[in-house]
Amino acid sequence: MIPSIEWTVDNKVKMIDQTLLPHKLEFLEFDDFRGVANSIKVMNIRGAPAIGVAAAMGMALATIEYKDLPKENFLKKIENAADIIRSTRPTASNLFWAVNRILKVINSFPDNPLNISELVIEEAKLMAQEDINVNKNIGKNGAALLQDGDTVLTHCNAGSLATVQYGTALAPIRSAIEMGKSINVIADETRPRLQGARLTAYELQYDKIPVKVISDTSSGLLMRLGKIDKVIVGTDRVTSDAVFNKIGTYLVALAAFDNKIPFYVAAPTSTLSLQETIEDVTIEQRDSSEVGNVLGKVQIVPNGVECLNYAFDITPFRLVSGVITEDGVFTHEELLKKYKG
Numbered sequence: 549m550i551p552s553i554e555w556t557v558d559n560k561v562k563m564i565d566q567t568l569l570p571h572k573l574e575f576l577e578f579d580d581f582r583g584v585a586n587s588i589k590v591m592n593i594r595g596a597p598a599i600g601v602a603a604a605m606g607m608a609l610a611t612i613e614y615k616d617l618p619k620e621n622f623l624k625k626i627e628n629a630a631d632i633i634r635s636t637r638p639t640a641s642n643l644f645w646a647v648n649r650i651l652k653v654i655n656s657f658p659d660n661p662l663n664i665s666e667l668v669i670e671e672a673k674l675m676a677q678e679d680i681n682v683n684k685n686i687g688k689n690g691a692a693l694l695q696d697g698d699t700v701l702t703h704c705n706a707g708s709l710a711t712v713q714y715g716t717a718l719a720p721i722r723s724a725i726e727m728g729k730s731i732n733v734i735a736d737e738t739r740p741r742l743q744g745a746r747l748t749a750y751e752l753q754y755d756k757i758p759v760k761v762i763s764d765t766s767s768g769l770l771m772r773l774g775k776i777d778k779v780i781v782g783t784d785r786v787t788s789d790a791v792f793n794k795i796g797t798y799l800v801a802l803a804a805f806d807n808k809i810p811f812y813v814a815a816p817t818s819t820l821s822l823q824e825t826i827e828d829v830t831i832e833q834r835d836s837s838e839v840g841n842v843l844g845k846v847q848i849v850p851n852g853v854e855c856l857n858y859a860f861d862i863t864p865f866r867l868v869s870g871v872i873t874e875d876g877v878f879t880h881e882e883l884l885k886k887y888k889g
Contacts, residue, residue, distance in 0.1 A: 704743045
């Protein structure tokens with residue numbers, strides 16, 4: 549897959565407009581951090597790692613905009629830009645991790661804003677390359693969990709489109725196939741925004757990886773019928789006691805647990821927030837029209853009926869067989885031991 553987001557030679561942020569997939573492959577370009585912030589909010593770009601890189605690049609655009617200001621005014625404007633970017637989506641930890649990493653660069657150099665801007669641009673570009681490298685390591689570590697002939701269920705989209713490139717949950721599948729293993733994928737459609745049907749199916753078909761799409765309500769039956777060997781999902785935040793991922797993940801994990809099917813979470817360390825617990829996390833609620841309409845085009849709920857639209861749910865660690873990071877595969881206890889201290 550081509551990169552979902554990149555920094556251009558003329559200092560713009562270029563990204564795939566994922567709201568148009570799978571029907572159109574078009575790109576957006578921004579030279580203003582506000583445009584990047586809005587693209588995160590309305591989900592032109594989505595997926596925790598990709599959001600993190602977009603946030604970093606948005607911060608880089610802000611430093612370009614304000615680089616001619618006196619240092620004190622520059623810092624005030626940058627803090628405001630950071631607040632705007634942070635406010636776009638409350639659940640994905642990568643967003644806050646990325647903004648804080650850029651702010652650390654800015655605050656570490658008592659230099660003039662022009663030089664700081666150049667440093668921030670380089671940092672944002674570095675973060676994009678790091679994401680690709682991390683994803684490939686997740687792929688290598690996760691591929692060892694897959695046997696030749698396995699069928700893997702995934703939920704939402706945690707592939708190349710959810711990252712800069714290569715993916716998290718789909719990385720072990722890509723890596724296993726590169727090793728010569730035969731792997732098939734079943735993708736939940738992932739209501740209400742259908743990221744599985746639109747995005748996961750699109751990119752796997754693009755890369756000629758066998759994929760079938762099912763309704764979200766079908767996964768439990770397919771597990772019971774013995775048609776699924778492993779489940780691998782991504783994550784937007786990992787706390788000390790749970791995994792936060794796209795709404796519907798919890799139900800998939802319950803069905804996998806009941807059918808004794810391994811349930812793995814692919815999590816770059818940038819999504820780990822192990823100092824937090826469930827109670828510390830705000831679960832994003834999006835516009836109810838996403839549930840009441842199919843992709844904003846066909847209304848499926850009677851007028852006047854209220855819809856609830858939580859974007860993420862909570863999967864407790866008792867349902868998780870292992871967490872795949874760039875460093876290895878860990879049980880809950882091993883994860884806390886390695887990263888929490």
